[in-house]
Amino acid sequence: MRDIFSMLQFLTLTAIPAVAQFASTTTFAFTSDTLPTGLVISSDTIDDSSGHSSATFNHQFDAENVQVKDGYLKLIVPGGRTTSTLQCAEVSTEFEVLYASVSTYAVLTDEAGVCNGMFFYHSDSQEIDIEWISDANSTSNLDANNGTRAMQYTNQGPHGEEDSSEVYGQAADDATSTVHEYRLDWVNGTSSFYLDGVFQQQIQTNVPTTSGNWVWNNWADGNPDFTVGPPKNDAVFQIQKIVMQYNTTADDQQQGSAPANRTTWTNSGTSRTPRVKTAALLPFWGGWLVHVILSV
Template identity: 55%
Template sequence: MLGLELCFALVSSLALAAPAPTATAAAMDAGKTFAASTTFSFAGKTLPTGLRKSSGLISDPDFLSHNFAKKNVAVKGGYLQLTVPGGQTGDVISSAEVYTDFNVKYGSVRTWAILTETPGVCNGMFFYKTDSQETDIEWISDPDSLSNKDSPSGGRELQYTNQALNGNNEDNTHAYGPAPKDVTSAVHEYRIDWTADSTKYYLDGVLQHTMTDNVPNVAGPWVWNNWANGDPNWTADPPKTNAVFKIQKIEMYYNPA
């Protein structure tokens, strides 16, 4: 949602090339067939081929800016760990992000992860090309964020969004979905199925929402990040201690572009 201009001035300058497609029967979801599949696991100590660390400043004229720093991305303990270091008091909050070094146009992307308990950050899993070509699953870790207080339960819930194709945030397509009680201590599967006519959001294989408005229609990379901007409507105050978004595995079924 807010602040997701990201560092795609850098990304767009890259010559993005998709890996060679591999046909797979598992790439069929809800009658849709995707041409390629990729799985990222994090058993080693280095980022798998196909993922890159973001770097760059994301300016925010109204609240705190954030800077994606490669040092905040680590592979250890069987997880990709995206960290927002705690105790930051400056005008720029050091954050973390990775993205695919290939473009996709439509697909089914599943992320097995443990979301952040520490208040003050946004965990994002999303397709992004521009601020008006984006579909995402987001977790706001601070219960006092006004975005969480506006949820049906008045507490922390998963947030699903198609950013408005006209670029007007007021026209975003947005929904809330309940989060598991152990969302910050156990691995769960978060999934977006993106086709030409809809985006569908799943939790642990169960459909939560279907959106048919503002569906992205261009190719771009997939992104995972953890960041803060101090906005009381969004991440609220930056974390006082390290806030870590832990990703165990990613499966992608997609059309290369």
């Protein structure tokens, strides 16, 4: 009985915490020297230093700082820059999603002075973030974990950061030297966050309701309350693989409805019909029992 109960507790931690059905699966693997089809490089300039921000620099996303090399997507913030505008790096999906489970397999930046971001974005008020602030002395890290670098999870609020919902999670001890899986599950009414398949945190306020793109970036703006920086040396965020399960507005799905199979494209241009995964939590003594159905 004890072994069964332990297994049920494990399933509780690793299960999607609501009914979640995804019609499509896309995997981006960085095995060539070009960016996979389905991802695009950003070129936006962000005016960080205006208004009430504590940032001392603006930043711009530059294609020169996006490299696919040695089996990784490398997002680079060049070191030693002392004037605005700081050159940074960002890629996003060409397509929009409406609810998703996205796993990013990555090595986080060790060099102090940047933010590594893995997030859903429609607007500043429709956004879910996984963020790593590489400077342990950032106010964000001091507030989160007494100066130890932590994972930061956020649903942005109606007025952006002003009324956002924020929680924190523990980072792996070797997060800056070893690939780990950073997963965000977005379903109707809930954002859930996982590290290497283990549940970390959940937010049920300010959950987006509108479709948008998935984004990965590495940036700095000199804000002592956030990125600090700019970095003294090149700061590199390395992504080995991205696995996305998702719905789109074209699926016209509500939670609990039956998803339709869709063709899935990988970076190599091949297609397949994905398995449809349905996960639901059922009440059980002492916790919850996960019920998973895979249809081939």
